[in-house]
Amino acid sequence: MTEPPVVAPGPVVIAPIVIALDIAAPALADRVAALLASVPGLRLAAAGEPADAVLVAPGATPPADPDTALTPREREVLALLAEGASNKAIARQLGISTHTAKFHVGSLLDKLDATGRTDAVAHAARIGVIHL
Amino acid sequence: MTEPPVVAPGPVVIAPIVIALDIAAPALADRVAALLASVPGLRLAAAGEPADAVLVAPGATPPADPDTALTPREREVLALLAEGASNKAIARQLGISTHTAKFHVGSLLDKLDATGRTDAVAHAARIGVIHL
DNA sequence: CTGCCACCTGCCCGGTTGGGCAGGGCGCCC
DNA sequence: GGGCGCCCTGCCCAACCGGGCAGGTGGCAG
Structure with missing residues (x-):
């Protein structure tokens, strides 16, 4: 078993904000996931993981009339x-x-x-x- | 007068994804807004502006004023x-x-x-x- | 070149909105 | 009994709203 890394004393580390995606359109979901994955301070929630916030896009698009x-x-x-x-x-x-x-x-x-x-x-x- | 820069042919430029925030907690909203404001390919929606997706978080109760x-x-x-x-x-x-x-x-x-x-x-x- | 769409402007009119001012009744609390 | 809050009503006025009608320009696709 590897020991957990020792965290040196320093400024308080703020936990990253966990964001879940609830976006039906695959193309949009992929783009957003790719963009958010590299943002320091944010991380994407794993499937089923509780999140601090949820990014939703209307599954039913506004009427295409x-x-x-x-x-x-x-x-x-x-x-x-x-x-x-x-x-x-x-x-x-x-x-x-x-x-x-x-x-x-x-x-x-x-x-x-x-x-x-x-x-x-x-x-x-x-x-x-x-x-x- | 400087000439406009020549744009070399390349991948099609995609419009930024417009994200609205629906987060009642001011601290969380501020952190998220700060983090997202600098992400290329994303931009925050102005109040009332139609958005591609909305970031929501469980909200505090309305002010009991x-x-x-x-x-x-x-x-x-x-x-x-x-x-x-x-x-x-x-x-x-x-x-x-x-x-x-x-x-x-x-x-x-x-x-x-x-x-x-x-x-x-x-x-x-x-x-x-x-x-x- | 033509037609269509989006956007723009002006004018007129009836109806609605919002604010201010006046007044009242009822129920509750001190 | 008096004061206060809530709900109610009327009148007046300026500003705004919404619809209809007329017209225009510029850009783009066929």
């Missing part, structure tokens, strides 16, 4: 909606007019089948389009 | 807000006047420190007062 796929601009607007921004604030932050901001908000309401911006944000959070 | 403790009626109103209900719809469903519904909404905005109902719902979801 073309009508509900959001454009990059719409996603930007949605992120700002989720921060409670008004159309005016959205326009200011994106450097567009309030009419354009309203146009994108309207598109979001249509694609998310929402009755208003609050409903859109809540719905988007439920289906995993955004994370609050 | 008396000023933010919601009354039973306020919780009812908040639940309806999270469904996108208008003040009129809230009034109808709770059997109260629209003025009273507006009064409760106003109290919620005050207690949650929100700028509007959308902000209130998003914030309440973030701190765990409601689940979407």
Whole structure:
């Protein structure tokens, strides 16, 4: 039996954060595992091992309905909606007019089948389009 | 004026994986954010930004700040807000006047420190007062 | 070259929101 | 009995929201 290595006194060593993966898509899981494996201070949990945190990705992808796929601009607007921004604030932050901001908000309401911006944000959070 | 660098043909550049954090414990969240911020190929999502994956950890309870403790009626109103209900719809469903519904909404905005109902719902979801 | 998509802008209108102010009743605690 | 918190109602006003309609430009694929 080999003896455990002697740890010299020194600064307190913080245990690495143990992260488990719960990602259905193999390609994404492989990429994430490869990236995290080399991060000092982190280590990936073995199968079944309790973890400090779990990295999850939606197993069921958001509906692949073309009508509900959001454009990059719409996603930007949605992120700002989720921060409670008004159309005016959205326009200011994106450097567009309030009419354009309203146009994108309207598109979001249509694609998310929402009755208003609050409903859109809540719905988007439920289906995993955004994370609050 | 320096010429733009020539990019030699090589492997296709892959967009970074966007990771959101849903970790209530501030110390753990800070450590993870610090470790992940320097990983090539990964980047942390801004608040509300759609992410490829979410890192979650068992959370501490929401802050027990008396000023933010919601009354039973306020919780009812908040639940309806999270469904996108208008003040009129809230009034109808709770059997109260629209003025009273507006009064409760106003109290919620005050207690949650929100700028509007959308902000209130998003914030309440973030701190765990409601689940979407 | 053409058509389509994404993004952009303006105008108008009715409805909604949010805040402030006024007031009230009821139940509970000191 | 008095004070307080919760819940309720009304009115007014400015600002905002959402929808409809009109139009434009630039980039890209066929």
